[in-house]
Amino acid sequence: MLPQVTSLYLGLLGFMYVALSIYVIVHRYKYRVGMGDGANPQVLKAVRIHGNFIEYVPLVLLMILVLELSGASPVRLHGLGAMLIAGRIAHFIGLRRTAGVSVPRALGVVLTLLALLVGAGSLLLPYFE
Numbered sequence: 001m002l003p004q005v006t007s008l009y010l011g012l013l014g015f016m017y018v019a020l021s022i023y024v025i026v027h028r029y030k031y032r033v034g035m036g037d038g039a040n041p042q043v044l045k046a047v048r049i050h051g052n053f054i055e056y057v058p059l060v061l062l063m064i065l066v067l068e069l070s071g072a073s074p075v076r077l078h079g080l081g082a083m084l085i086a087g088r089i090a091h092f093i094g095l096r097r098t099a100g101v102s103v104p105r106a107l108g109v110v111l112t113l114l115a116l117l118v119g120a121g122s123l124l125l126p127y128f129e
């Protein structure tokens with residue numbers, strides 16, 4: 001039997017990854033950039049949004065999987081998944097608007113790092129009980 005909570009978030013985040021990939025492709029096509037960012041700020045933002053996603057999402061998903069297989073509560077698992085999804089959406093919105101500081105981008109960073117911290121803490125908690 002598949003881990004149901006992890007499967008849900010893998011599916012949702014998989015679709016988000018495809019959308020971000022298309023976002024990069026569209027920008028590269030629009031600005032005629034074959035590889036990298038072509039020193040174009042719009043392409044660079046698209047590439048970094050995509051890159052930031054793939055830098056953080058797999059580790060949190062792995063944490064959710066291990067926690068689910070260890071019998072963690074669905075509330076904790078969905079909390080981590082919801083934080084991750086909300087963080088990634090906020091990060092996209094904020095960085096798409098500006099490469100500078102913005103409330104959505106900051107919220108995205110905080111939620112993503114919070115998911116990482118809660119996940120890591122949850123995995124280590126049994127060693128301190």
